[in-house]
Structures are given as C-alpha cells and as structure tokens.
Amino acid sequence: MASLRIGVCGLGTVGSGVVNIFNDHRGLIEQRCNAGLQLVHIGARRDNADCDTSSYRLSRDVFEVVRDPDVDVVVELIGGTTVARDLVTQAIQAGKHVVTANKALIAEYGNELIALAEQAQVALRFEAAVAGGIPIIKVLRESLAANVITGVAGIINGTGNFILTEMANAGRGFDDVLAEAQALGYAEADPTFDVDGTDAAHKLVILASLAFGIPLDANAPVTEGIDTVTPADLEFAKELGFCVKHLGIARRCGDAIDLRVHPTLIPTTRQIARVDGVLNAVMVEADAVGEIVLTGPGAGSLPTASSVCSDLLDLGRVLSHSKVDPMPTLGVPSDELQTLPLIPRDEVKGVWYLRLVVEDRPGVMAEITGLLSERGISIESLIQRPPTAGSSQVTVVILTDSVACGQLDSAIRNMEALPTLSGSVVRLRVESFQEV
C-alpha cells in the first residue's frame, strides 16, 4: 500500500485533536511512519472552531466516511455504543481497518468486533480507549509480551481522581467538586459513568483482557463509585497514613481472576498515591520486569489524540510492507483467549477501613470488637474521637487485618443491628499492593 488513507468520524474533543495533530505534524508523522499517512475525509455533523478542516473532504453523515473507497482506515470518535457499533461493524465489513478511542464499545462489544475484524483480516486498534495519553495498551500487548503479568492496578478515571484530590486537599464536599469538574469540562454533562465506576470498569476489562489473555467481559468487575466517600473518611485515611484513590484492580490469583473498581485506601508512600487531579496512572506487576508505573494525562484533546495517532502510525508502518496487520488485537488470536473464573465477591480477601458512629457508653466498643473477633477478624488500628459537645455519640474508625468480604459483610450486618450503633457502617478497601 503506497499510503494509508484515513477517515475520521466525529469532530469533538478527540476528533479535533487528531485533526490538529495531522495539521501540525504532517511531516513528522510521515518521517516517523516511514510511509505515507494521509488524512483524507472527516465525518462531522457540525464544524468545530478548534480545528481547521479545510484541507480535507468533509461529510455531515459519518457513514459517508465508511462508504468512501478512498478511505483505508476509519477512526471512530463519536462515542457511545449504538451508532458507533454500527459504524465500526460496517467499516470492518467494508474491509477497512478501524481505530477507536471508545472504551465502552470495546468493553461491551469488543469480542464480537475483534472476531469480525479477524475474519475480514483488518486491524482494530484502541490505544486511546484506556488512560487517554498513556500508551498502556501497547505496553501490555507488546512491550511486556515476554512476561507473565500478575496484576494491573490503576487510577483510570481522571474525573474521579480530580474529585477525590480536591476533596482531600481542600476538604470540599463531593457535590461541590463534581460541579466544578463539570464546569472545567473534566466530567461529562452526564457524569454517571465517571462517578459510579462504570467508565473505570470498562477500561479495567480491557486491561485485564490484554494482561491475562481472557475475553472481554464488561460485567465482570465488582464496581463501586466514589459518591460514598466523605471528607471525614479522607481525613481519617490521612491520619492513618493513607490516601483514597478510585482504583481499578485486576489480579491473577492462580487460575482465577479478581476484578474490582472501588475507592481504595493506599499508603501515601506508594508512587500512585501521589498521582493527583485529572492525571491517570497504571501500575503493572509482571514476573520478569517487576513493577512498572506509567503516569500521564488520562484524557483531553491532544493527549488522547496522541494515542489515536500512535495507532495510525503503527498501522501505517506495518501496512506499508504487509497486506495484513499481524498483531492480534488483544495480543493473542481471539480463539486462543481463555476464559478464567472470577473470584466470587464474598471470597475476595482484603484489609478494610470501617467508620461507625456509636453511643459513648461503657461496653459498646467491646460489643463491636467482639463481633469482629467472633469471625476471626483482628483489628490492626483503631481511632476513637471524643464526643463533640452536647453529643452522646463517638466516631470510631477501625482498620481490620485481611478478611474475606463475605465474612466482613456478616460482621457488619450484626453491628448495624446493634441499638448502640447509629446509621450504617462505612467501609472502604485498603490495598498496600505487596502481593500484586
């Protein structure tokens, strides 16, 4: 192929970034690619003042790009899983390579799209779908290919990290910081997926597939959002030597997989504890290399476009001397992916932070600690605040030792039935990452 001809669908934040990179770095891209790489066609329902599209064919119907015989690779940047799924499916069926930044599409329909792409012998790439500008897909798929990967953990939603960082540093409430994140353009107009952990779960599923050679399963992770974390928990965590991050964690435990997304207390001494604001970080533990941490912008126009363009450059290089991209989408051909059982939520072991409000009376703490010790749960640390003036209640914070989730649930149920306990017990997981 003389030159790889590119069609971009969607001209929003990421689409405009891709066009700007092509406008500004055309020479550099061709030199680095050692092959022709031409942006020829843009599909966008409207213009975007942030980029100049005057050198390219422009269609208001994004499907025109798919139908264009002069387009070899379709870049899907419209988002969502309905029209985007149709667009990518039609592009593959038309024999075109596809690059996308769409984590929801890959997490939910990746298996079907990868199989289709393999059948059609076209490439499907999605470097930008996880952690924006951080090149983690290529690292897992190619750079660490000689390793057995045992764990991946990361801050993979910038909005969530921005909110938790602001709450911790400025003592602000969740709703207040979320409103600012929306005003700054970090959070979507509908921030549900950022807040409830769905966005991070989509990304974790992709990382886990690459790391462990398993099929994509969007429903696999145990998922908890950040809306239950309060400034009080962040304060207590700090006092205990931790910070709270919203983490996606994928671990291989023997022949089973543990996949979780939740707010997590991590020691302030860990490298990812210092990843603040909208930055993302992904930590990989692998047998030969040991631990590596990649940090950088997890979103934004140019950082995300940088990852989209890296896929395009890769394809340009490969397809300049081969008809077919030899790199399987998930590192191994899809019929060699192996389904591994998930560790049931109740059996996942871990250390827990508990916060409870109890009556300030003799014997109450003995009841609480008794309920834990009955189930063999030891207490690592305990903080008890004196009651505030005029109150008969005290706040107690407990760090447990490692315990299975189901066992802790049962102790908490019994605690919450005590008449001396007010409201519910707040619980957050603690990770030190010694075993990742």
Ligand SMILES: NC(=O)c1ccc[n+]([C@@H]2O[C@H](COP(=O)([O-])OP(=O)(O)OC[C@H]3O[C@@H](n4cnc5c(N)ncnc54)[C@H](OP(=O)(O)O)[C@@H]3O)[C@@H](O)[C@H]2O)c1
């Ligand atoms: N933003 C980031 O930092 C970031 C980072 C990593 C990955 N991603 C992923 O990249 C993709 C694009 O995100 P974005 O932030 O660039 O979104 P965006 O700013 O909302 O832009 C989406 C673009 O697609 C167009 N579009 C949406 N639905 C369409 C439809 N049904 N038919 C035709 N055009 C349609 C929009 O047109 P209108 O303007 O007419 O609506 C707009 O041009 C998403 O999958 C997102 O998850 C984004």
